[in-house]
Amino acid sequence: MPRILIADDHPLFRLALAQAVRSLIADAVVDEAGGFEAAREALKAQPDTDLVLLDLHMPGSHGLVGLVALRSEFPAVAVVMISANDDPQVIRRALTYGAAGFVPKRTGLDELAGTLRAVLACETPQLPVPDLPDAPAQAGDRELAARLGSLSPQQLRVLGLVAEGLLNKQIADRLAIQERTVKAHMSAVFERLGVRTRTQASLLLRSLEIADPARFVADEDEPSTH
Secondary structure (H helix, E strand, C coil), X not given: CCEEEEECCCHHHHHHHHHXXXXXXXXXXXXXXXXXXXHHHHHHHCCCCCEEEEECCCCCCCCHHHHHHHHHHCCCCEEEEEECCXXXXXXXXXXXXXXXXXXXXXXXXXXXXHHHHHHHCCCCCCCCCCCCCCCHHHHHHHHHHHHHHCCCHHHHHHHXXXXXXXXXXXXXXXXXXXXXXXXXXXXXXXXXXXXXXXXXXXXXXHCCCCCCHHHHHHXXXXXXXX
16 A cells, blocks of 8 residues: 655645546555645654655755755655656756656646556656756766765755755754754765855755746736836
C-alpha cells in the first residue's frame, strides 16, 4: 500500500491531483500539504511515505532548494517534481539535483500513471525532455549537487537561513541550538562548498531558485500605478 504526499499550494490543483492519484493507484494512501514546511512535517509524521509530488513553485520551497532539502532530510523518499514550467533545462536541473521524475501540469493521466508506477517500482520513468547535448552549466550543476549532497540536513538548514539573511544568533534561536553550533555548521558549509564568505554560500544556494513563469505573467497583467 504506497503512501504518496502531494505538496502544492493551489488547493484546487492539489485536490484534482489527489483524485487522479487515487484513481490510478487504487490502494494508495494520499496525504496533502499546502506548503513546504507542512510537507516536511508530514514526512516526519509519516516516515513510511514512498513518494512526494512536489510543486516546483511553492511557499518555502524556492525552486530546486526544496527538492535538495527533502532529498537531504528524507533520502529514502522519492521526489517527483510537478510544475507548469516544462522547460527542458529546468527538467534536467531537477533530475540533476535528485528528482526521481518530472511531471508537467499539462500531463495526461496515462503519462502520470506511467511516472507514478515507474517511480514506485524504483524504475526510471519516461521523461518529458529531449536528448540535449551537455552544456557547461550542467557540469556546474552536477558539481554543486555533489557538494550540497555532502552537507548534513542541519547544515543545509543553516545555509538556507543564511541565504534568507539571518544572523548567527537568529539562526540559533530559530533552530533551538547554540550560536557556537551555528558557527561550527557554517565552517563545515564553507569547506564543503569551497567558499569563504556567507555571501558566496548564499549565492550558490540561490542559484537553485527558478523564476515562476505564471507569477511573471500575473505581475505583467497587474494594472500600472504610474
